[in-house]
Amino acid sequence: DIQMTQSPSTLSASVGDRVTITCRASQSISDYLAWYQQKPGKAPKLLIYEASTLEIGVPSRFSGSGSGTEFTLTISGLQPDDFATYYCQQYDSYYTFGQGTKLEIK
Amino acid sequence: QVQLQESGPGLVKPSQTLSLTCSVSGGSISRGGHYWSWIRQHAGTGLEWIGYIYYSGRTYYNPSLKSRVIMSVDTSKNQFSLKLSSVTAADTAVYYCAGSGATFDSWGQGTLVTVSS
Numbered sequence: 006d007i008q009m010t011q012s013p014s015t016l017s018a019s020v021g022d023r024v025t026i027t028c029r030a031s032q033s034i035s036d037y038l039a040w041y042q043q044k045p046g047k048a049p050k051l052l053i054y055e056a057s058t059l060e061i062g063v064p065s066r067f068s069g070s071g072s073g074t075e076f077t078l079t080i081s082g083l084q085p086d087d088f089a090t091y092y093c094q095q096y097d098s099y100y101t102f103g104q105g106t107k108l109e110i111k
Numbered sequence: 112q113v114q115l116q117e118s119g120p121g122l123v124k125p126s127q128t129l130s131l132t133c134s135v136s137g138g139s140i141s142r143g144g145h146y147w148s149w150i151r152q153h154a155g156t157g158l159e160w161i162g163y164i165y166y167s168g169r170t171y172y173n174p175s176l177k178s179r180v181i182m183s184v185d186t187s188k189n190q191f192s193l194k195l196s197s198v199t200a201a202d203t204a205v206y207y208c209a210g211s212g213a214t215f216d217s218w219g220q221g222t223l224v225t226v227s228s
Contacts, residue, residue: 037213041215048219048221049158051214092157094214094215096214099171099173100148101160102157102160104156105156105157105158
Protein backbone atom coordinates (compact mmCIF):
# COMPACT_ATOMS: atom_id res chain seq x y z
CA ASP A 6 0.00 0.00 0.00
CA ILE A 7 1.12 3.54 -0.71
CA GLN A 8 0.91 5.71 2.40
CA MET A 9 0.33 9.45 2.16
CA THR A 10 1.51 11.75 4.96
CA GLN A 11 0.46 15.38 5.18
CA SER A 12 1.97 18.16 7.25
CA PRO A 13 1.05 20.07 9.21
CA SER A 14 -2.12 18.53 10.62
CA THR A 15 -3.39 21.96 11.57
CA LEU A 16 -2.40 25.34 10.17
CA SER A 17 -3.46 28.73 11.54
CA ALA A 18 -3.37 31.67 9.17
CA SER A 19 -4.97 35.01 8.42
CA VAL A 20 -6.86 36.33 5.43
CA GLY A 21 -4.33 37.43 2.83
CA ASP A 22 -1.61 35.03 3.97
CA ARG A 23 0.25 32.62 1.74
CA VAL A 24 0.21 29.06 3.08
CA THR A 25 1.79 25.79 2.01
CA ILE A 26 0.73 22.23 2.82
CA THR A 27 3.07 19.32 2.21
CA CYS A 28 2.20 15.77 1.21
CA ARG A 29 4.69 12.91 1.10
CA ALA A 30 4.17 9.52 -0.51
CA SER A 31 5.77 6.34 0.84
CA GLN A 32 7.00 5.53 -2.68
CA SER A 33 7.20 7.35 -5.96
CA ILE A 34 3.83 8.13 -7.50
CA SER A 35 5.11 10.23 -10.41
CA ASP A 36 2.57 13.07 -10.65
CA TYR A 37 -0.50 11.00 -9.83
CA LEU A 38 -1.48 13.30 -7.00
CA ALA A 39 -4.69 15.21 -6.37
CA TRP A 40 -5.74 17.79 -3.79
CA TYR A 41 -9.23 18.18 -2.35
CA GLN A 42 -10.91 20.78 -0.17
CA GLN A 43 -13.57 19.71 2.33
CA LYS A 44 -15.85 21.92 4.39
CA PRO A 45 -17.83 20.64 7.40
CA GLY A 46 -20.79 18.51 6.42
CA LYS A 47 -19.86 18.56 2.74
CA ALA A 48 -18.21 16.16 0.33
CA PRO A 49 -14.64 16.85 -0.72
CA LYS A 50 -14.13 19.02 -3.79
CA LEU A 51 -11.40 18.35 -6.33
CA LEU A 52 -8.99 21.27 -6.62
CA ILE A 53 -5.90 19.97 -8.39
CA TYR A 54 -4.94 16.82 -10.29
CA GLU A 55 -1.74 15.57 -11.87
CA ALA A 56 0.02 17.39 -9.03
CA SER A 57 -0.30 20.84 -10.58
CA THR A 58 -3.31 21.06 -12.92
CA LEU A 59 -6.16 23.21 -11.62
CA GLU A 60 -9.64 21.76 -11.93
CA ILE A 61 -11.96 23.96 -13.97
CA GLY A 62 -13.44 26.74 -11.84
CA VAL A 63 -10.82 26.61 -9.09
CA PRO A 64 -9.34 30.04 -8.34
CA SER A 65 -5.80 30.68 -9.51
CA ARG A 66 -4.64 31.46 -5.96
CA PHE A 67 -4.44 27.66 -5.55
CA SER A 68 -1.38 25.98 -6.96
CA GLY A 69 0.27 22.60 -6.68
CA SER A 70 3.74 21.32 -7.33
CA GLY A 71 5.95 18.29 -6.92
CA SER A 72 6.57 14.86 -8.33
CA GLY A 73 7.82 11.52 -7.13
CA THR A 74 7.30 11.49 -3.38
CA GLU A 75 7.01 15.13 -2.30
CA PHE A 76 4.22 17.52 -3.16
CA THR A 77 2.92 20.88 -2.04
CA LEU A 78 -0.35 22.78 -2.17
CA THR A 79 0.02 26.54 -1.94
CA ILE A 80 -2.74 29.07 -1.43
CA SER A 81 -1.65 32.62 -2.17
CA GLY A 82 -3.75 35.37 -0.65
CA LEU A 83 -6.07 33.40 1.62
CA GLN A 84 -9.74 34.23 1.32
CA PRO A 85 -12.36 33.61 4.03
CA ASP A 86 -13.85 30.81 1.91
CA ASP A 87 -10.52 28.92 1.96
CA PHE A 88 -10.65 27.94 5.63
CA ALA A 89 -11.36 24.24 5.36
CA THR A 90 -9.64 20.85 5.52
CA TYR A 91 -7.37 19.82 2.66
CA TYR A 92 -6.52 16.27 1.61
CA CYS A 93 -3.98 14.91 -0.80
CA GLN A 94 -4.71 11.66 -2.64
CA GLN A 95 -2.55 9.38 -4.75
CA TYR A 96 -3.93 7.52 -7.73
CA ASP A 97 -0.80 5.78 -8.93
CA SER A 98 -1.84 2.51 -7.31
CA TYR A 99 -5.55 2.56 -6.62
CA TYR A 100 -6.37 5.29 -4.14
CA THR A 101 -5.16 6.47 -0.76
CA PHE A 102 -5.65 9.79 0.98
CA GLY A 103 -3.52 11.79 3.37
CA GLN A 104 -4.86 12.33 6.85
CA GLY A 105 -5.84 15.93 6.14
CA THR A 106 -4.69 19.43 7.05
CA LYS A 107 -7.16 21.71 8.81
CA LEU A 108 -6.65 25.34 7.84
CA GLU A 109 -7.93 27.57 10.63
CA ILE A 110 -8.37 31.28 11.01
CA LYS A 111 -5.68 32.78 13.26
CA GLN B 112 -21.14 17.02 -14.51
CA VAL B 113 -23.01 14.05 -13.11
CA GLN B 114 -24.86 14.16 -9.82
CA LEU B 115 -24.76 11.31 -7.32
CA GLN B 116 -27.09 10.53 -4.45
CA GLU B 117 -26.64 7.88 -1.77
CA SER B 118 -29.57 6.07 -0.21
CA GLY B 119 -30.01 3.36 2.38
CA PRO B 120 -30.59 2.73 6.08
CA GLY B 121 -28.93 5.11 8.50
CA LEU B 122 -28.83 2.53 11.28
CA VAL B 123 -27.51 -1.01 11.05
CA LYS B 124 -27.19 -3.56 13.84
CA PRO B 125 -23.82 -5.11 14.67
CA SER B 126 -23.01 -8.27 12.70
CA GLN B 127 -25.55 -7.37 10.01
CA THR B 128 -24.94 -6.16 6.46
CA LEU B 129 -24.77 -2.50 5.51
CA SER B 130 -26.42 -1.84 2.14
CA LEU B 131 -26.25 1.43 0.23
CA THR B 132 -27.20 2.48 -3.28
CA CYS B 133 -25.89 5.37 -5.32
CA SER B 134 -28.11 6.85 -8.02
CA VAL B 135 -26.34 8.62 -10.85
CA SER B 136 -28.05 11.38 -12.84
CA GLY B 137 -26.95 13.76 -15.54
CA GLY B 138 -24.84 11.15 -17.26
CA SER B 139 -24.60 7.45 -17.99
CA ILE B 140 -23.04 5.06 -15.53
CA SER B 141 -21.87 3.15 -18.61
CA ARG B 142 -19.58 6.00 -19.56
CA GLY B 143 -16.32 4.45 -20.66
CA GLY B 144 -13.24 5.16 -18.62
CA HIS B 145 -15.24 6.15 -15.57
CA TYR B 146 -15.16 4.22 -12.32
CA TRP B 147 -17.70 4.28 -9.52
CA SER B 148 -16.40 4.20 -5.99
CA TRP B 149 -17.46 4.10 -2.38
CA ILE B 150 -15.46 6.13 0.11
CA ARG B 151 -16.07 6.50 3.82
CA GLN B 152 -15.10 8.99 6.48
CA HIS B 153 -15.10 8.25 10.18
CA ALA B 154 -16.08 11.14 12.40
CA GLY B 155 -13.37 13.77 12.52
CA THR B 156 -10.91 11.72 10.54
CA GLY B 157 -9.70 11.18 7.01
CA LEU B 158 -11.05 9.47 3.95
CA GLU B 159 -10.89 5.74 3.25
CA TRP B 160 -11.48 4.37 -0.23
CA ILE B 161 -13.58 1.18 -0.05
CA GLY B 162 -13.52 0.09 -3.66
CA TYR B 163 -14.75 0.73 -7.17
CA ILE B 164 -16.90 -0.90 -9.80
CA TYR B 165 -16.86 -0.40 -13.55
CA TYR B 166 -20.07 -0.51 -15.59
CA SER B 167 -19.02 -3.93 -16.88
CA GLY B 168 -19.15 -5.25 -13.32
CA ARG B 169 -15.39 -5.38 -12.82
CA THR B 170 -14.49 -4.53 -9.26
CA TYR B 171 -11.51 -3.74 -7.12
CA TYR B 172 -11.72 -3.52 -3.36
CA ASN B 173 -9.44 -2.04 -0.72
CA PRO B 174 -7.53 -5.06 0.62
CA SER B 175 -8.30 -3.99 4.18
CA LEU B 176 -12.05 -4.45 3.57
CA LYS B 177 -12.04 -6.92 0.71
CA SER B 178 -13.32 -9.89 2.70
CA ARG B 179 -16.50 -8.03 3.67
CA VAL B 180 -17.31 -5.95 0.57
CA ILE B 181 -19.46 -6.65 -2.44
CA MET B 182 -20.27 -4.01 -5.05
CA SER B 183 -22.74 -4.33 -7.87
CA VAL B 184 -24.00 -2.18 -10.73
CA ASP B 185 -27.40 -1.86 -12.40
CA THR B 186 -26.90 -0.03 -15.68
CA SER B 187 -30.63 -0.08 -16.46
CA LYS B 188 -31.27 2.01 -13.36
CA ASN B 189 -28.01 3.99 -13.55
CA GLN B 190 -27.17 2.85 -10.04
CA PHE B 191 -24.43 1.05 -8.20
CA SER B 192 -24.48 -0.48 -4.76
CA LEU B 193 -22.37 -1.41 -1.76
CA LYS B 194 -22.78 -4.26 0.68
CA LEU B 195 -20.52 -4.44 3.71
CA SER B 196 -21.03 -7.52 5.84
CA SER B 197 -20.43 -8.32 9.51
CA VAL B 198 -20.41 -4.67 10.53
CA THR B 199 -19.18 -3.41 13.89
CA ALA B 200 -19.15 -0.01 15.55
CA ALA B 201 -15.90 0.66 13.68
CA ASP B 202 -17.91 0.80 10.45
CA THR B 203 -19.89 3.80 11.68
CA ALA B 204 -19.02 6.56 9.22
CA VAL B 205 -20.27 8.88 6.52
CA TYR B 206 -20.35 6.91 3.28
CA TYR B 207 -19.85 8.72 -0.01
CA CYS B 208 -20.29 7.47 -3.53
CA ALA B 209 -18.04 9.09 -6.10
CA GLY B 210 -17.19 8.95 -9.77
CA SER B 211 -13.71 9.07 -11.18
CA GLY B 212 -11.76 9.02 -14.31
CA ALA B 213 -8.42 9.18 -12.58
CA THR B 214 -9.50 11.46 -9.74
CA PHE B 215 -12.79 11.81 -7.86
CA ASP B 216 -14.48 14.58 -9.79
CA SER B 217 -18.04 13.93 -8.70
CA TRP B 218 -19.36 13.08 -5.24
CA GLY B 219 -22.63 12.37 -3.53
CA GLN B 220 -23.54 14.41 -0.49
CA GLY B 221 -22.73 11.51 1.83
CA THR B 222 -24.90 9.48 4.16
CA LEU B 223 -24.22 8.73 7.81
CA VAL B 224 -24.46 5.08 8.72
CA THR B 225 -24.42 4.22 12.40
CA VAL B 226 -23.79 0.69 13.61
CA SER B 227 -25.59 0.17 16.89
CA SER B 228 -27.99 -2.24 18.54
